[in-house]
Amino acid sequence: MxxxxxxxxxxxxxxxxxxxxxxxxxxxxxxxxxxxxxxxxxxxxxxxxxxxxxxxxxxxNPYAEHYTYEVYSLDAPADFDSFPLVKEAKEKFNIDIKIQQVLGDVWDQKTRTLVASNDLPEVVAWYNLNYGEYVSWAKQGVFKAIDTSKYPNLDKLTKEYKIYDKVKVDGKLYAFPKVIVSNPYNEIGTEMYMYRRDWAKAMGHDFAPVQDMTWDELTNYLKELKEKDPAKLGDKLVPLEVGSGGKGWSGTFGLQFNPNIQTYFKKDGEWEFGAAQPETLEGIKQVKSLYDQGLLAKDSYAYKDGEGLDRLYAGRVGVYYGNQNVANMKDIITKMQVTNPNFKDEDYGVFMVTMPDGKVHVKEKFEWWGSFAFASSIDDKKMDRWLQMGDWLLEQEQLEKNAYGAQGVDWTKDGSAVNVTWPKDAQGNYSFTKDNGKNYINDQKMFTKWFILEGTDVWLEGNPLYSDYLKNDLLKTYVEKAEAAGPVMTPNNYDLDFFTAPNKNKYGTFGDDVRDNFIKAVVSNNPEQVWNSFLKSIEPKVKSVTAELDKGLQ
The missing domain is CATH 1.10.287 (Helix Hairpins)
Structure with a gap:
């Protein structure tokens, strides 16, 4: 392109x-x-x-004519052409693929530069879909419209996920969002409190894999964890943690008390700034109480990104709040086994926490991230061939190859039973490295990610990588219990997210400011004064945004 x-x-x-x-x-x-x-x-x-x-x-032979595609991608592994699934696709569809890589930190700017110079590669495998910009480009003719009616697997996605209708421009798709298959059962998000079941048992608790807790019971459990210190970690013990420490407090614990802390919402027919609601201050006070009692790490307010996860991997954390989809659970457990080889799936549990209002608070599952698109310069027949390939990759047979590697070499199938020959590491986990020559089993997943983001491998029947305990006893049980509880759900509001106006575009939801001042309030001696002072300082800007919303988003 x-x-x-x-x-x-x-x-x-x-x-x-x-x-x-x-x-x-x-x-x-x-x-x-x-x-x-x-x-x-x-x-x-x-x-x-x-x-x-x-x-x-x-x-x-509908593929008699050979095509070479220029593909704009975040990923460009040196051994891409040797991946079994890539080799099969290239042979089947009679194509070659030349990747133009873009790095994530310059992704948006690089794309804008290519569009401005009319130099966009014909296949955009990764497009960030900045909505206002996307609509403008679609109307300018930068992208070619995508009709999925001839491609049943791609078309099925457009009917199952709401995002596709939301990104249509004049009734047509000009970018195809890549969906995340994190929860196939309902609309509940996978943010949960993970807890160490082995530590709970050591303290005399016979907790269920998905254990009901009130907020007060959770707080008392954290105090007990700190007092009894079942792993004898001393000052290294972190009773409660989030992935990036203080940077995540407002979007995790704050969201538990105020479902609208990260957005705007309508009240009595007018738009309100969610973070300004009194529930936010209550959340700050609750987090401050946890922090002052040493239930959160004293240095967590200044964590670098991912530092909380590193402490979880190191076996120092008793309860962790974050995205607990099945793949993430498995990744966490595998990394924890490096320092604790005896840690197993069944030592991992989830708390379902009822908040002081008597409700379980959840987020609606996040549907997508990133998209693919086509430059308007691409030939119709070439575009059709590429979409045929994408549809083929989403067939069951190809999804299995994507998950397991080369059929007959890395795996075989007997009925629904999948038998793998994957090597294992010292902890007994399957290992896919360059040293053992099996790195392609993981690496080739980037090919399918050009069309669908993640999760398809998790839900393949018989996949030996993910246990029934993680899929059924934890995730399925949690999301079904949460739905049955009649939760307070923070929805995906695409109309609000995609609404464009000068001040809304400039200020958004003040996310970074809310995050930083939430931290300041928690570690201060007067959280109420710090927080209210912050709200007053941004009030004129907030009003400029809500005025636009009242006028333009009924």
């Missing part, structure tokens, strides 16, 4: 057209033909005879 590359492609097509025209000229009586009229007639007859055969050949 780039200008120089598009020019090169067009040049190639022009050369091909010239060659075809030249060939045609040799069979045409233009006055310069030295052959006889009879020879010319014979040539025409031969062409007429050969035409049906050539047409039949084309019909029998």
């Amino acid at each position: 780039k200008a120089t590359k598009v020019a090169a492609t067009l040049g190639t097509l022009l050369i091909a057209s010239s060659v075809m025209a030249a060939c045609g000229g040799n069979n045409t009586d233009n006055g310069n033909n030295n052959g006889s009229s009879n020879a010319n007639q014979t040539s025409k007859a031969d062409a007429a005879t050969n035409a049906p055969a050539e047409s039949a050949a084309a019909d029998s």
